[in-house]
Amino acid sequence: MTATAIPTETRGMDLLRFATAGSVDDGKSTLIGRLLYDTKSLFTDQLEAVEAVSQARGDEYTNLALLTDGLRAEREQGITIDVAYRYFATPRRKFIIADTPGHTQYTRNMVTGASTADLALILVDARKGLVEQSRRHAFLCSLLRVPHLVLCVNKMDLVDWSQEIFERIADEFTAFAAKLEAPDLTVVPISALRGDNIVSRSENTPWYEGPSLLHHLEHVHIASDRNLVDVRFPVQYVIRPQSTTVTDYRGYAGQVASGVLKAGDEVMVLPSGFTSRIAAIETADGPVEEAFPPMSVTVRLTDEIDISRGDLICRPTNAPAVAQDIEAMICWMDETRPLRVGAKYxxxxxxxxxxxxxRGLRYRLDVNSLHRDESATELNLNEIGRVRLRTTVPLLADEYRRNRTTGGFIVIDETTNRTVGAGMIVEAG
Known part of the structure; x- marks a missing residue:
């Protein structure tokens, strides 16, 4: 099997980012390998290498999980540690997959992989049913505002394709998801190892009337997930050409976080509060009439305003909070030093x-039981808690539930320059 280069016509296609989650040995890596294999997204040498490693390990089949378990330690232990990103495309849509670890000690890795996902695949073993990890991953996806969830009941071949077992797991998960903010949930019975209900409907599940997994991934509607109401354009770079022929050009480059920008629109610049109108919107391919997320564009205004990196362009009547006092949920990612009250980052x-x-730690959240420990004094590696913090300069922020881009931030240890936490703003102001 030989994978061809991604055709030019896919460049303008819709892109779906999705993350996988599940307990250990639920088959996440096998599922990703199966998707890559069945969509002919593998090169011949990749497949040959996987076959060779499978034989060396004594596997009776080609272990497709090895396609994503790229680290040597992962292959030797048979587990997923790192977040493995993979790309594939079908004639209908492009995909970026984040294969995230299932172990509790790698919560930070899952948060990283799911933070930008449009959809999350949560796998459960049909023999075991829902376990603590399943609920934990569903909660984390809810916390990260992943708009679409797909529960894949895997290894159905090992329970004789039992409709009763499938429906029991589906009902139990649906009841749990109702307690969370999970707006869209789909449940699919699969066998990742055999390929049942992955690319096409399986004859082994005549009682299942839903789509195959790939069909759902190709057709799930994600355009409406983007916030097209609140205009947010964080300025990344100010463009001032050094050419003698262009003396009055001033453009503001960045990526549209939300909303729709159009030439002629009245806008406001924060934190200064000055207003102007959009003179033009330009891309690498030339001028456009409007820009929307996640387009990267350069915006020119009709007035000369002092704007620099870190400022934000929005609507005068629809602005984010300009706040130094922030309440946020933080996932702590530093294994050496915990988050403590009074610490500076x-x-x-x-x-x-x-x-x-x-400024304060309101509570530490047990992601397995959803219990709030209000007596907690610190957050250790992979723990999540609600904190109060005060910043030296105002943040131009929205609540994370409304805008994942302007509602999220990272925490950096100034002494090591390492990212030690990921934050989701609950309240600003």
Whole structure:
């Protein structure tokens, strides 16, 4: 089997980012390998290498999980540790997959992989049913505002394709998801190892009337997930050409976080509060009439306003909070030092940088039981809690539930320059 280069016509196609989650040995890596294999997204040498490793390990079949378990330690232990990103395309849509670890100690890796996902695949073993990890991953996807969830009941071949077992697991998960903010849930019975209900409907599940997994991934509607109401354009770079022939050009480059920008629109620049109108919107391919997420564009205004990196362009009547006091849920990612009240960190929020001090820890959240421990005094590796912090400069922020881009930030240890936490803003102001 030989994979061809991604055709030119896919460049303008819709892109779906999805993350996989599930307990250990539920078959996440096998499922990703199956998708890559069945959509002919593998090169011959990749497949040969996987076959060779499978034989060396004594596997009776070609272990497709090895396609994503790229680290040597992962292959030797048979587990997923790192977040493995893979790309494939079908005639209908392009895909980026984040294969995230199932172990509790790799919560931070899952948060990283799911933070930008449009959809999450949660796998459960049909023999085991829902386990603590299943609920935990569903909660994390809800916390990260992943708009679409797909529960894949895997290894159905090992329970004789039992409709009763499938429906029991589906009902139990649906009841749990109702407690979370999971707007769209689909349940599919599959066998990742055999390929049942992955690309096409399986004859082994005549009682299942839904689509195959790939069909659902190709057709799930994600355009409406983007916030097209609140205009948010964080300025990443100010363009001032050094050419003698162009003396009055001033453009503001960045990626549209939300909303729709159009030439002629009245806009406001924060934090200054000055207003102007959009003179033109330009891309690498030339001028456009409008820009929407996630387009990267250069915006020119009719007035000369002092704008720099970290400022934000929005509507005068629809602005984010300009706040230094922030309430946020933080997932702590540092294995050496815990988050403590009074500690100081650097904050990276959209294109704006600031320093912050932790003013308080309201509670630590047990992601398995959803219990709030209000007596907690610190957050250790992979723990999640609600904190109060104050920044040195105002953040131009929305609630994370409304806007994942302007509502999210990362926490950086200034002494090591390492990312030590990921934050989701609950309240600003």
């Amino acid at each position: 650097a904050i990276k929020h959209t294109t704006r940088s600031a320093r912050a001090v932790i």
